[in-house]
Amino acid sequence: MLLGFAMMGFSVLMFFLLGITILKPFMLSTQREESNCTTIRTHIMDDWLDCVFTCGVDCRGQGKYPCLQVFVNLTHSGQKALLHYNEEAAQINSECFYTPKCHRDGNDLLNSARDIKEFFDHKNGTPFLCFYSPDSQSEDVVLTKKYDQMVIFHCLFWPSLTLVGGVLIIGMVRLTQHLSLLCEKIQPCSQR
Template sequence: MAKLRVAYEYTEAEDKSIRLGLFLIVSGIVSLFILGFCWLNPALQDLQGKAANCTVLSVQLQTGELFECTFSCGADCKGTSRYPCLQIYVNSSEAPQARALLLHQDQQQLLANPKCSYIPPCERENEKNSDIVTHWQDYWEDEVGSQPFTCYFNQHLRPDDVLLRRTHDESVLLHCFLWPVVTFLVGVLIVVLTICAKSLAVKAEAIKKRKHS
């Protein structure tokens, strides 16, 4: 009876280990697909932009049209205010022909407002938003001026725009593949070790029976 109970407990532990291993294998595969579609695809689009040398052609503050932004002043306090549109036109060494390209802070701001080069941190008062944009205008006119700087240009995705910085870098690719693959390999390792342990236990039991017979 004791031997049967020990064998039952051993089998139950094996089943739990195999279920854990299979769960990790499935989790690794599913997470790889989720990260691939939700995170890896936009990261790859961002990384396709080539690093180039850009120089400022013109800095224009469009005061006639104001854009809305959403500010937060607490847990249950939100509202909208407005800011003027700053347009910074540059030329890029990677552009196929010399033409004015609109500069954007990053991919997120480009998608949020493709008409403007800068979206300020949204304040409640419109005047504060205007002051922030004006300060940014002075920075590009006075401090940057005609000095070349690094920008990122994607001729196929956005031929009329350049980015000042990338939202993602190569580490995103590493994390997208590393953790799902590690989870998958740990699951496979658990299943393989459990099967090997069971196989060794069966062989050891067979050897004992041969010795006693």
């Protein structure tokens, strides 16, 4: 019985935690459809953006990071759009492909931006999978979706399975107890 109640409690806790961390952001996020994109142009802006970094308890500082812009052509509409790495990157900075972790070494940040730029420059003309928002007036395009339907399925399937398993265990224990009581009632009569 304790195992069944523990499984039921654990499943309710999983529903709560996964609902807050995954299901709620998924429900609030923009629904996106698949499309193919081709790179039109990549550009590292001359003006670097400000950021704050921490490197320990007593270490804080101001830094700057390069803004990489990747312009793509959506094949479904033929429209030019700015590509973002994911929805979170689009919300943090709508002008840049992504926002790197801020730290002191500006050369390291510039080299990583150049590496990504080079990657997209080599894809020039080659279609790749991207996701767009059909409801949005401006074509907001992301390279990767944070959550897909399989993640949502697993967030609901495993807690539900644990809940059903806990209910079955409790039901089987109660059934066994009921059958043993019936057996005790029947046995004294048969012995007479």
